[in-house]
Amino acid sequence: MELCELTGNELLKKMEKKEISSEEIVRSVYNRINQVENKLHSFVTLTEEEASLQARNIDGNMRKGESRGLLAGIPVAIKDNMCIKNVKTTCSSHILENFISPYEATVVKKLRDAGAVFIGKTNMDEFAMGSSTENSYFGITRNPWDLDYIPGGSSGGSATAVASDETILAIGSDTGGSIRQPAACCGVVGLKPTYGRVSRYGLVAFASSLDQIGPFGKDVEDVALLMNVISGYDENDSTSVNVEVPDFTKSLIENVKGAKIGIPREYFVEGLDGEVERAVKEAIELLEKLGAKTLQISLPHTEYGVAVYYLIAPSEASANLARYDGVRYGYRSPETENLLEEYEKTRGEGFGAEVKRRIMLGTYALSSGYYDAYYLKAQKVRTLIKKDFDEAFQKVDVIVTPTAPTTAFKIGEKVDDPLQMYLSDIFTISANLAGIPGISLPCGFSKKGLPIGLQLLAKPFDEEVLLRIAYTYEKNTDWHKRKPAL
Amino acid sequence: MAEYETVIGLEVHVQLKTKSKLFCGCSTEFGAPPNTHTCPVCTGMPGVLPVVNRQAVEYAIKSALALNCEVPSRSIFARKNYFYPDLPKNYQISQYEQPLAQNGYLEIGTDSAKKRVGIARINLEEDAGKLLHNIGSREIDGSLVDFNRCGVPLLEIVSSPDIKSPEEAYTYLTTLKNILRYLEVSDCDMEKGSLRCDANVSVRLVGKKELGVKAEVKNMNSFRAIQKALEYEVTRQIKALESEERIVQETRLWDEKKERTYSMRSKEEAHDYRYFPEPDLVPLVAEKKRIENIRKTISELPDMRRQRFIKEYKLSQYDAGVLTSDKALADYFEQVVKSYNNPKMVTNWVMVELLGRLNTVNKQVRESPVSPGQLADLLKLMDKGIISGKIAKTVFEEMFNTGKNPQAIVQEQKLVQITDEKEISRIVEEVLKENPDAVEEYGKGKQKAIGHLVGQVMRKTQGKANPQLVNKILKERLLKK
Amino acid sequence: MITKKEVEYVARLARLKLTEEEKEKYTKQLGDILEYINKLNELDTEKVEPTSHVLRLSNVFREDKVRPSLKQEEILANAPEVEASHFKVKKVIE
Numbered sequence A: 001m002e003l004c005e006l007t008g009n010e011l012l013k014k015m016e017k018k019e020i021s022s023e024e025i026v027r028s029v030y031n032r033i034n035q036v037e038n039k040l041h042s043f044v045t046l047t048e049e050e051a052s053l054q055a056r057n058i059d060g061n062m063r064k065g066e067s068r069g070l071l072a073g074i075p076v077a078i079k080d081n082m083c084i085k086n087v088k089t090t091c092s093s094h095i096l097e098n099f100i101s102p103y104e105a106t107v108v109k110k111l112r113d114a115g116a117v118f119i120g121k122t123n124m125d126e127f128a129m130g131s132s133t134e135n136s137y138f139g140i141t142r143n144p145w146d147l148d149y150i151p152g153g154s155s156g157g158s159a160t161a162v163a164s165d166e167t168i169l170a171i172g173s174d175t176g177g178s179i180r181q182p183a184a185c186c187g188v189v190g191l192k193p194t195y196g197r198v199s200r201y202g203l204v205a206f207a208s209s210l211d212q213i214g215p216f217g218k219d220v221e222d223v224a225l226l227m228n229v230i231s232g233y234d235e236n237d238s239t240s241v242n243v244e245v246p247d248f249t250k251s252l253i254e255n256v257k258g259a260k261i262g263i264p265r266e267y268f269v270e271g272l273d274g275e276v277e278r279a280v281k282e283a284i285e286l287l288e289k290l291g292a293k294t295l296q297i298s299l300p301h302t303e304y305g306v307a308v309y310y311l312i313a314p315s316e317a318s319a320n321l322a323r324y325d326g327v328r329y330g331y332r333s334p335e336t337e338n339l340l341e342e343y344e345k346t347r348g349e350g351f352g353a354e355v356k357r358r359i360m361l362g363t364y365a366l367s368s369g370y371y372d373a374y375y376l377k378a379q380k381v382r383t384l385i386k387k388d389f390d391e392a393f394q395k396v397d398v399i400v401t402p403t404a405p406t407t408a409f410k411i412g413e414k415v416d417d418p419l420q421m422y423l424s425d426i427f428t429i430s431a432n433l434a435g436i437p438g439i440s441l442p443c444g445f446s447k448k449g450l451p452i453g454l455q456l457l458a459k460p461f462d463e464e465v466l467l468r469i470a471y472t473y474e475k476n477t478d479w480h481k482r483k484p485a486l
Numbered sequence B: 001m002a003e004y005e006t007v008i009g010l011e012v013h014v015q016l017k018t019k020s021k022l023f024c025g026c027s028t029e030f031g032a033p034p035n036t037h038t039c040p041v042c043t044g045m046p047g048v049l050p051v052v053n054r055q056a057v058e059y060a061i062k063s064a065l066a067l068n069c070e071v072p073s074r075s076i077f078a079r080k081n082y083f084y085p086d087l088p089k090n091y092q093i094s095q096y097e098q099p100l101a102q103n104g105y106l107e108i109g110t111d112s113a114k115k116r117v118g119i120a121r122i123n124l125e126e127d128a129g130k131l132l133h134n135i136g137s138r139e140i141d142g143s144l145v146d147f148n149r150c151g152v153p154l155l156e157i158v159s160s161p162d163i164k165s166p167e168e169a170y171t172y173l174t175t176l177k178n179i180l181r182y183l184e185v186s187d188c189d190m191e192k193g194s195l196r197c198d199a200n201v202s203v204r205l206v207g208k209k210e211l212g213v214k215a216e217v218k219n220m221n222s223f224r225a226i227q228k229a230l231e232y233e234v235t236r237q238i239k240a241l242e243s244e245e246r247i248v249q250e251t252r253l254w255d256e257k258k259e260r261t262y263s264m265r266s267k268e269e270a271h272d273y274r275y276f277p278e279p280d281l282v283p284l285v286a287e288k289k290r291i292e293n294i295r296k297t298i299s300e301l302p303d304m305r306r307q308r309f310i311k312e313y314k315l316s317q318y319d320a321g322v323l324t325s326d327k328a329l330a331d332y333f334e335q336v337v338k339s340y341n342n343p344k345m346v347t348n349w350v351m352v353e354l355l356g357r358l359n360t361v362n363k364q365v366r367e368s369p370v371s372p373g374q375l376a377d378l379l380k381l382m383d384k385g386i387i388s389g390k391i392a393k394t395v396f397e398e399m400f401n402t403g404k405n406p407q408a409i410v411q412e413q414k415l416v417q418i419t420d421e422k423e424i425s426r427i428v429e430e431v432l433k434e435n436p437d438a439v440e441e442y443g444k445g446k447q448k449a450i451g452h453l454v455g456q457v458m459r460k461t462q463g464k465a466n467p468q469l470v471n472k473i474l475k476e477r478l479l480k481k
Numbered sequence C: 001m002i003t004k005k006e007v008e009y010v011a012r013l014a015r016l017k018l019t020e021e022e023k024e025k026y027t028k029q030l031g032d033i034l035e036y037i038n039k040l041n042e043l044d045t046e047k048v049e050p051t052s053h054v055l056r057l058s059n060v061f062r063e064d065k066v067r068p069s070l071k072q073e074e075i076l077a078n079a080p081e082v083e084a085s086h087f088k089v090k091k092v093i094e
C-alpha cells in the first residue's frame, strides 16, 4: 500500500513512530499525481518544490524534537479561491489567471502554523459558481469513479484529489453545497461548518452571507482533525463568531443511542433518484439499528430554497465580482478605446458564461424598481427557511437527507440548461441559507458504480453531533474504504 | 419681474480624524508617496474583508449628537455600486436604509436672526482614492490612481432643502465646520480635501408648492466658491425660467476661473446604485449608555462658548462672535487671559494685531509664531510701564517675525521706556528751545500745539519716553513760562 | 419576463460586453430562471422580517491603531499598467 492511500490520522501515527517522513508522504502523493492527474485534472497549480521544501523543514524540526503542529507534515490541497501568499489564486478564471496573492488567507495561515504541506491549488467552477467543475477556464475535472462523469462542484478538484489519493486532505468552500455535493459525487467526506465558524478572510468572495470554508477527508476522523485546525474567531473577519472551539476529535464516539434523527418529508419526493433513495433509507435503518430514534419532520419551505438562493447569491456576487476590472490586478483587455470599453471588454472577455449569467441575474435583481420584488422578497423567504430549521431542531438533534437528488451526472449533460443545473443543489442550499452545518459522507454506490452521499444537518455550532453520528455510521460501514480504479 | 425663491440643500463630506482607515489599519496621514498607505483591504484585493474602526463610529456619533440628530439604536452599512477607477471594489461601503443618524438640525445666524437648517441624515462611509490626470504640467495619456486616501472614514452630512440663499449656504458651512472643529473630529480643511461639498439648488416662483427642477453643483474648492457657484446657478435658473426654457435635472461643475457652472454632459447613464445591506459587516448597535458616554465627551460648542465669553469676560456680541468662530482662536484667547487677566485688552490685541498679522501672511491661528504665553508677557511689560503701547506694537511685530520672547527683544533693542523725570525734563527743554513757534501758539491758547511738542519728544526718544510723563512735564514747564 | 433591452441595460450596469449571441441567450435563460423564481410570490411575506445575515452579531470593531501597509511594489506588483507608482487606466473624462 502506498502512503498516499492512507488517511491523515494514519500517517500522523506512522510519523509519530518515526516509521516515515513527511518527505516520503509528499513524494508518494506527487507520484500519484504524476500517474493520474492527466486523466483527472484536479489541480490548477501544483507547488511541488515548495511542498518538498516544507516537508524537509518539518522533518528537520521533528528530528530536532521541536513541537509539532496538529498536521505536521501532512499534505493538504487548497481550493484555488483561497489565497496562499506568493502563489497564484485564479478562482479558475481567465480574469485572475496571473494574480499572485500578496497576502495569506487566515485558513491557510492556520494550516501552515499546524505544519500542513501545501500540495497545490485545486480546480473549481469559476468563482465557485457551478455544481460540476465544468465552468473552469482551465478545463474540466473528471470524476475518478467514471471519467465520463462530473466530480460535482464547485470544489470538484478538492473532492477528486482526495478521492484519487492525489492528496491526503483538502480544503473547499461551500456556498450552496460546493463541498457536500462533490464529496457525495466522489465518495469522500466533506463538511460545511456553521456560518461564522471558520474565517472567510482570504477566501475569494462569491456570496458573502453564504460562503463558508470547510474540510474534505477520506474519513470522518480526518475531517474532524481539519476542523480542529481551521475553526475559530478571526479579528479580520467581522462575521466570524467568537465562540469556543471544541476538540472535534473528542466527538468521535461510536454511539448514536438515543440520538434523535429527523427525516424531512420534503426531501423524499419526486425527482429523487431511486438508487439514491434506497441507499439513504438503508443508512437511516442502520442508524436506527444502532440505537438512534428517527422521526418524520417537515421543512415546509424547502421547495423555495433554490429560488431564494438564486436571488441572494447572484446579487451578492454581482457586487463581490465588480472589483475584477483590470485596474489593480488580473486580466485587462488589450485593445480598447476608452475607459468604459476597457471595463466592459475586460469583464466580458475575462469572465466565463456562468459567471456572467449570475452577475447579470444579480445586477437585475438589485436594480432600480426590482429590489423589493426580488432581493427583499428572497431575504424574507430566507427567514422562513431558517425558521423551519429552528423549529425542527427543537425536536431533533440532526436531520438526515440525501446530499444530492442523483449521483454524478454526465459531463456536458446540463451545461446548456442552467436551471436544471441549479436544481441539482436543491438539498444542500438550505443549509447555507440557514447558516447551519452539514456533512456529506458515502452511503453506497449506484449500479454504475458511482458514489452516493448521505447528508446530515445540525443546528448552528453543533458540528460535534454531526461528527459523532457520521463517525458511528462510518464505523459500521465500509463505503469510505472503497477506492476508484484509475 | 416675477419673484423667485431659492431652495438649496448641501451634501457635505468630512474626513474623520482617525489614525487608521475605516476598514483597515493603513494610516490616514496626508501627503505620503502614492500607494504606500495601502494594503489588500483598501485596494480591494480578492478575498479581503472590512472591519470597522471603533473610533470612527464614536466620532460619527459625537458629531451626530452635536448636530441634534437622533441616533437610532441600530444602523447598518450598505454597498453602493458603481464603477469608477478610484473605487477599488467598484462599490463603496456606505449607508442607505438605517443610517447612523437622522432628523437633526443646525442653528445658524446671530442671536437676533437665528434659523434652523435641518440635517436629514448622517452616513458613515469610506473615501475613494485619488485620480491624477497629469504629472506637474505633463499631460498623461490616461489617468493615474493613488489609493492612499481610499478607505479614510468620511461623514456624509446631508442637509434638508432649508437653505434659502447662497449666503445662507455660506453661513451654514462655516457654522458646521466650526462645530466639527470644536468636536475635534475633523480638520475640515478644504485645501487638503478633508471637507468637500456638493450642492443641490433649484428656484421656484414664490408661493409655488412643488420644488423646481434641481441641479447638482460640484467641484467647488472653497466656501466662497460654493457661494459664488450657487449665486451663478440661481441667476442662470431664473433666466432660464424667465425665457421659458426647460431646466433639466443634471450635474453641473463649477469652473473657478471662468466663474460659471457647466453641464457634465459626459454622464452616459442614469444612476442605479443597487444599494443592498453589506453582508461582510454586522449591524452597529448604539446602546443608550454608550450614547450618553459619548455625549459626555462633547466639550463646549461654539454657541455656548460665545455666550460664556459675553458673560464671563464682558465682551461685546461682535467680539465674542469673532473669537469663538474658530476653536483655535478661542483657545488662544483664553490662554492669554489666563496669564494676563484683562480680557478687553487681550481681545483688542488678539483681534487687531494677531489676526491682522496672520491674515497678511495667510496663516492659521494654530500656526501663529507668537504663543499665547508670549503675548501675555508682552502685555505685562506694557502694563508695568516697561514699554509703551506704541513700542509694544513694534515688539509684537518683531515677535511675529522671529518668534523671540518680548523681554529679549526689549533688551536687545534697548526699548525700555524712559521714566526718569530728569531725563525727560532735559529733552523737553531741548524741544522747547527748538520749537519757539509752537510754544508761542500754546501761549496764545492753542491747546493743540502741545500735541506737536509731545510728538517731538517721542521722536527724540524713539518713542521710548513715557507719554504720560512727557505730557505732565511739558504742561508744567509751559505753565511756568 | 425580461427583454433584450433590459439585458442590455443590466449588462451596461455590470460593465459586461456581451455579443449579440450572448444577449439572445441570456434573455432566454434569465427569463426562464426569473419565471422559476416567481414561485416565491406564492408566499405571503407581508409580516416577515428579511434576513440579510443569519448571525446575531453586532458592534464588531477594531481599535484605531495603524498597522503596517504593504510595500508600494507589492501593491503594484499585479497591476496591468503602472506609471509613476500609480495604477494607470484609460483617461477618465469628467
Ligand SMILES: [Zn+2]
Binding pocket: B021, B024, B025, B026, B037, B038, B039, B040, B041, B042, B043, B151, C069
Ligand atoms: Zn489598507
